[in-house]
Amino acid sequence: MKPIQTGLECEICESRMVVKLGPRxxxxxxxxxxxxxxxxxxxxxxKEKFKDQLPPPPKKKELPKVDITETCPECGGAMKLRSGRGGNFFLACSKYPKCRGTREA
Ligand SMILES: [Zn+2]
Ligand SMILES: [Zn+2]
Structure with missing residues (x-):
């Protein structure tokens, strides 16, 4: 992607400031x-001026709507769908953190 020029000057070295994209x-x-x-x-x-040139902010992943009929292997209680690291979903006991029963979704 071509850097977006802002027309602003760096107050340290007087080069141009450009728009960069970071994880945030x-x-x-x-x-x-x-x-x-x-x-x-x-x-x-x-931000307003360059909004057409900037990628849209990342959307949060939505949890798929599913009926969960599984019960907790630990306590027999209801399970809830949760999202884990890397965007994977898994089932966790609704009594978490009291009960740490989980299952693969
Ligand atoms: Zn500089
Ligand atoms: Zn449980």
């Missing part, structure tokens, strides 16, 4: 990176 969204970074590591939060007006 867009921010301003010096175009002389890695020589200059100046970064700035992206001001709201710039």
């Amino acid at each position: 969204g867009p921010f301003l970074g010096c175009s002389a990176y890695p020589r200059c590591r100046n970064t700035k939060l992206m001001p709201a007006d710039l």
